[in-house]
Amino acid sequence: MSSTVLGAAAPTAGTGQPALEIRGLSKTFPIGGLLSRKSVRALHQVDLSLGRGEIVALVGESGSGKSTLARCVARLEKPSSGEILLDGVDVLKRDRFQASRAYRSQLQMVFQDPFGSLNPAHRIEHFLRRSLAIHGKAGSAAATQRRLEELMATVGLQPDMLNSYPHELSGGQRQRVAIARALAVEPQVILADEPTSMLDVSVRIGILNLMRKLRDEQGISMLYITHDLASARYLADRTAVMFAGELVEEGESLDLLANPAHPYTQLLVSAVPDPARSGSYDPVRRAELRAAVMSPASCAFDGDPEQPCSAEQPVRHRVGSPDNRHWVRCHLYRPAAGSAGHALVESKVS
């Protein structure tokens, strides 16, 4: 991805009632067989909201819990506890056992692998027609054909590609088809789990620009899951940082990535060379940060409950001015002298 393009300013954040709200979401996986009492805490008390027409990036290293969060929200995984509100309705209570068709038509998922998500035996037209039919969006033959061509145009593909098979398309084109299939349903929210990570660097920016266009022109909200901070800065209005199953920092993307307050966020940011700052990639500083963050003695979020940083979970601190939506959860955080940062023990930043 070109660093000059990634230097562009983030777009304006969405406003109003959240399209999607996640409250206190936790997920524990039992491991080690039937008789084992061992478990992995993949998510713990995650709160995250997605405004209408807003893109929120969820970033973190491999194993931090990003995909588990997406799978829980897409109802592919059952959370251990918590609430998922779509348009203010708690969908875990409404559809107790699995996602209803209504839920799937409100929320669609785009996966990492555009190669695996399209059955090679079918033409592109099949995938889009099927989506329209399942969700009751198909009309007369002529109207359906028009809609198929419109969907192709929206994602930047030629209508004659409707007759192609997946293997005749490039990875980027296939991901566009996967996005068109999601759009056929006319969702309010798209969960995009690493949608560009399997694509050539040269076509990634096109997919990010498409996501941006869908937000701007159709008001679709997106949860963009990635380990690529540069793309989060380019695309997302807000960025949330996940570490060991917990959100440790959240804020407007440009602010958070320019002023990371949590040592883990600093560690992630330190991996991204910034052409605007000479010497921005310092391997020695990065190694020091990693040692500090991952040390059981220095951080409560290392996944070792026997040796937390403190017996108490850290509260959220606002970072910067009072109207800033940037917060951090870390025992080690100390607001800079004279700054307005303060602990947010009870209140939520929203």
Ligand SMILES: Nc1ncnc2c1ncn2[C@@H]1O[C@H](COP(=O)(O)OP(=O)(O)OP(=O)(O)O)[C@@H](O)[C@H]1O
């Ligand atoms: N089905 C499962 N059974 C047991 N443990 C699981 C399962 N799925 C995920 N985990 C564990 O939950 C934690 C979070 O995994 P998850 O895949 O959500 O992380 P991630 O941030 O999405 O990583 P990646 O970017 O590699 O996909 C990890 O410790 C993982 O081993």
